[in-house]
Amino acid sequence: xxxxxxxxxxxxxxxxxxxxxxxxxxxxxxxxxxxxxxxxxxxxxxxxxxxxxxxxxxxxxxxxxxxxxxxxxxxxxxxxxxxxxxxxxxxxxxxxxxxxxxxxxxxxxxx
Numbered sequence: 001x002x003x004x005x006x007x008x009x010x011x012x013x014x015x016x017x018x019x020x021x022x023x024x025x026x027x028x029x030x031x032x033x034x035x036x037x038x039x040x041x042x043x044x045x046x047x048x049x050x051x052x053x054x055x056x057x058x059x060x061x062x063x064x065x066x067x068x069x070x071x072x073x074x075x076x077x078x079x080x081x082x083x084x085x086x087x088x089x090x091x092x093x094x095x096x097x098x099x100x101x102x103x104x105x106x107x108x109x110x111x
Contacts, residue, residue, distance in 0.1 A: 003093035004064055007072045010091075010098055011061065017053050019046065027097040034103035055080050062086070070094055077109065084109045 001009065006025060013022035023046060032045040040048065053059075058079040065073045067090075074089040086106040092099050 001096050002066070003070050003072045003091075004066050006093045006096060006098060007064060007074055007089075007091050008061070011059075011074070011076070014050065014053050015056075015059060017051065019050065022046070022050060025098055027094065027099045030098055031100045032103075033101070035105050070099075 010022060010025045013019075013025065023042075026042050026045075028042065030042040030045065032040045032049060034049075037045075037049060056078045059076060060078070061074065061076050063073070063075040067073055070093045072091045072093065074091065075086065076089075077084055077086045079085075085108055088104045088106065089101055090104075091101045
């Protein structure tokens, strides 16, 4: 899979809450960082962050861009608690596996 396909597959596994598929896409040394989570390892990410998809009533990829060198930019919108929000992520892929994801939280959208 290309890096973009890996990121899209990871997002699909998250939305479907398919733990086996998600885990298979993450390298053993995977690291997840967000404004709420500082450098979580794979096991902690899967235990703490992965089981949160049911909070979202909707989630849509707006842009996914191959930045080269295994890096992928992802911009997505989601609906939670009656509001629509937008987040951005930069992920790194090595040998068909995610090795790092950095999430940047956006604010509530006005439209």
